[in-house]
Amino acid sequence: MTQPTLSFADTVRARRSFRAFHSTPVADDLIAEALQDAQYAPSNCNTQPWQVHVVSGATRDALSLALHAANREGRPSPDFSWDEGAFTGRYLERHREHGKLYYENLGVAREDRQRRNEAAAVNFSFFHAPHVALLFMPVFGDSVRVAGDLGMYGQTFLLALAARGLGGVPQTVLGLYADTVREVLIVPQEFKLLFGISFGYPDEGAPGNLQRVGRDPVSANVILHR
Numbered sequence: 001m002t003q004p005t006l007s008f009a010d011t012v013r014a015r016r017s018f019r020a021f022h023s024t025p026v027a028d029d030l031i032a033e034a035l036q037d038a039q040y041a042p043s044n045c046n047t048q049p050w051q052v053h054v055v056s057g058a059t060r061d062a063l064s065l066a067l068h069a070a071n072r073e074g075r076p077s078p079d080f081s082w083d084e085g086a087f088t089g090r091y092l093e094r095h096r097e098h099g100k101l102y103y104e105n106l107g108v109a110r111e112d113r114q115r116r117n118e119a120a121a122v123n124f125s126f127f128h129a130p131h132v133a134l135l136f137m138p139v140f141g142d143s144v145r146v147a148g149d150l151g152m153y154g155q156t157f158l159l160a161l162a163a164r165g166l167g168g169v170p171q172t173v174l175g176l177y178a179d180t181v182r183e184v185l186i187v188p189q190e191f192k193l194l195f196g197i198s199f200g201y202p203d204e205g206a207p208g209n210l211q212r213v214g215r216d217p218v219s220a221n222v223i224l225h226r
């Protein structure tokens with residue numbers, strides 16, 4: 001390890017979803033270190049099913065253009081279904097609270113459909129991050145266990161970034177355009193796209209980064225049996 005990193009407690013608290021970045025690219029060796037850390041993620045039977053494409057420079061720009069076009073032209077191609085309307089109860093409340101906070105910080109009114117769509121489309125500019133990792137996976141069974149493994153990998157990578165003063169944001173939205181991503185990166189059809197992680201140096205003062213969403217107390221999610 002060549003770079004100093006934060007303590008574990010500081011790292012988990014420093015990680016949050018950043019949605020505005022400086023254009024300065026991250027040095028290759030720093031990205032390599034974070035990727036090395038992420039390799040320690042656990043997986044079912046140690047299958048390590050993640051296939052990660054890290055995209056920077058001209059390929060990143062080409063991918064962004066292709067994704068904007070696919071979004072504009074209404075050509076989604078998700079490998080896995082995604083239904084935001086399915087959330088109910090407390091889950092729906094949390095979803096709404098997070099969306100309200102984000103658009104309020106951006107100064108976008110709830111009823112302003114056009115500006116909300118424009119703000120959402122920044123996902124396809126990777127929130128101006130210089131790098132994006134696309135997390136692909138092979139298909140085994142109903143894919144649920146494999147997707148769990150990719151979640152383990154994604155969080156380990158995000159923490160590895162946070163420990164080094166970097167930041168990222170996981171993006172299911174990128175996974176909704178799987179064919180577009182496969183085409184630009186020349187990825188075989190057998191690999192399915194779950195989500196992406198845009199990353200770089202966060203622009204801490206930007207409106208898109210003012211958001212600090214809360215968490216319920218442990219007792220809301222954890223039942224202790226003795």
Ligand SMILES: Cc1cc2nc3c(=O)[nH]c(=O)nc-3n(C[C@H](O)[C@H](O)[C@H](O)COP(=O)(O)O)c2cc1C
Nearest residue numbers: 015016017018098123169170171172173174195213
């Ligand atoms: C698998 C996954 C997919 C996500 N997809 C998106 C996305 O497409 N766009 C986005 O802006 N945020 C996305 N997020 C970020 C969540 O909104 C964020 O994690 C949540 O609001 C909690 O905030 P925090 O990460 O700042 O703690 C995603 C998070 C996860 C874990």
